[in-house]
Amino acid sequence: MKTIAILYGGKSGEHEVSLISAASIVRNLDPAKYELLLIGITKAGVWLLQEPSVLKQARAKASLKAADEGDMVGLPPIKGGRPVYAAPGAGLVAATPSGGVEALPCDLVFPVLHGTFGEDGTIQGLLECAGLPYVGAGVLGSAVGMDKQVAKELWIREGLPVVDFIAVRKADRANPGFMASLTRKIEARFGWPCFVKPACCGSSVGASKASDLASLEKALDDALLYDEKVLVEQFIVAREIECAVLGNEAPKAFAPGEIVPTHEFYDYEAKYKDPNGAALRIPAPISPQQTEAVMALALRAYKACALSGMARVDFFVDKRTGNVLLNEVNTIPGFTAISMYPRLCGAGGLAYGALLDALVDLAAERFERRASLKFSYEA
Numbered sequence: 001m002k003t004i005a006i007l008y009g010g011k012s013g014e015h016e017v018s019l020i021s022a023a024s025i026v027r028n029l030d031p032a033k034y035e036l037l038l039i040g041i042t043k044a045g046v047w048l049l050q051e052p053s054v055l056k057q058a059r060a061k062a063s064l065k066a067a068d069e070g071d072m073v074g075l076p077p078i079k080g081g082r083p084v085y086a087a088p089g090a091g092l093v094a095a096t097p098s099g100g101v102e103a104l105p106c107d108l109v110f111p112v113l114h115g116t117f118g119e120d121g122t123i124q125g126l127l128e129c130a131g132l133p134y135v136g137a138g139v140l141g142s143a144v145g146m147d148k149q150v151a152k153e154l155w156i157r158e159g160l161p162v163v164d165f166i167a168v169r170k171a172d173r174a175n176p177g178f179m180a181s182l183t184r185k186i187e188a189r190f191g192w193p194c195f196v197k198p199a200c201c202g203s204s205v206g207a208s209k210a211s212d213l214a215s216l217e218k219a220l221d222d223a224l225l226y227d228e229k230v231l232v233e234q235f236i237v238a239r240e241i242e243c244a245v246l247g248n249e250a251p252k253a254f255a256p257g258e259i260v261p262t263h264e265f266y267d268y269e270a271k272y273k274d275p276n277g278a279a280l281r282i283p284a285p286i287s288p289q290q291t292e293a294v295m296a297l298a299l300r301a302y303k304a305c306a307l308s309g310m311a312r313v314d315f316f317v318d319k320r321t322g323n324v325l326l327n328e329v330n331t332i333p334g335f336t337a338i339s340m341y342p343r344l345c346g347a348g349g350l351a352y353g354a355l356l357d358a359l360v361d362l363a364a365e366r367f368e369r370r371a372s373l374k375f376s377y378e379a
């Protein structure tokens with residue numbers, strides 16, 4: 001029996017999405033194989049160890065409540081709470097109220113956190129220091145996957161097709177003459193309309209279309225609320241194709257699916273608020289050549305970003321040219337029962353529960369592989 005700590009919630013614009021993903025994962029992890037320890041992370045980033053009753057409820061019901069109470073644990077130590085320390089060999093240990101430490105049972109961690117402080121390498125770094133195996137990409141892959149500019153730079157190096165973009169930094173925005181020079185660049189490179197989004201966000205938070213200078217200024221200011229770096233991209237009238245990849249050194253790509261948003265683009269409302277916001281088509285009704293191209297590109301994109309465990313690699317298929325373009329990668333994709341990632345795996349013969357088992361095994365495999373390296377040197 002393995003004890004798995006589920007980290008959910010989190011200091012992220014995608015906190016609510018994480019609650020739904022985590023509830024679904026909790027219900028589908030085989031109770032005969034795994035004991036679960038729930039650690040809810042509040043929007044402020046406080047870790048709360050959940051009572052067993054929360055787990056019971058989550059197993060019985062569709063929803064997992066936001067962590068608003070529990071035994072406070074935290075890193076760094078939080079006033080009045082019980083700090084958790086990363087103790088190699090012992091995993092996570094929490095200070096007891098009397099000042100001692102108590103080891104929490106934990107063999108492996110499943111971070112079910114989308115976006116900042118969860119999908120971006122920060123939690124992964126903490127878990128590396130704690131000497132704990134964890135599901136999904138490592139520190140580097142998570143960080144690279146989170147930064148849309150860095151991921152694209154790596155894909156460009158590999159000769160993979162991406163949507164043309166201009167990276168804008170917050171510090172540039174205030175410079176006199178900056179908007180004029182950006183407009184000239186846009187017009188020289190790809191023209192209007194363009195698409196503006198934060199480099200390190202998700203769920204379409206802070207993303208919008210701009211058709212002229214005034215809407216570009218507004219779009220930049222919106223996006224800059226969420227990140228100091230923003231991408232201005234060519235607006236692609238596209239079909240949105242997503243591909244599930246699973247594995248460590250020899251990853252496998254599943255046949256892709258299509259998202260058909262009913263909104264102008266696949267915005268936050270379409271993703272989570274509007275029940276008719278988008279339709280999922282599995283498999284994606286694209287040509288066999290396009291399917292093959294998407295799957296091959298997904299694997300190359302995965303390797304270029306040094307990913308492991310899992311990722312959903314997202315594409316655009318340009319409606320005018322039919323060209324397949326890489327858009328972005330999600331290292332902790334949405335994981336509700338109706339989310340694209342588990343459904344693509346399911347269509348490929350890997351049911352939800354078996355997928356979770358595979359992710360746990362991949363986490364253990366990567367951990368053991370790394371543990372066999374030497375971390376000392378004697379000349």
Ligand SMILES: Nc1ncnc2c1ncn2[C@@H]1O[C@H](COP(=O)(O)OP(=O)(O)O)[C@@H](O)[C@H]1O
Nearest residue numbers: 195201202203204205233234235236265266328
């Ligand atoms: N260059 C673009 N042209 C047109 N639409 C875009 C472009 N980039 C993103 N979008 C739209 O915005 C959505 C969110 O953008 P995406 O890059 O996937 O970021 P997120 O991490 O927020 O999902 C996409 O699913 C798509 O509908």
Ligand SMILES: [Mg+2]
Nearest residue numbers: 203204314328
């Ligand atoms: Mg996306």
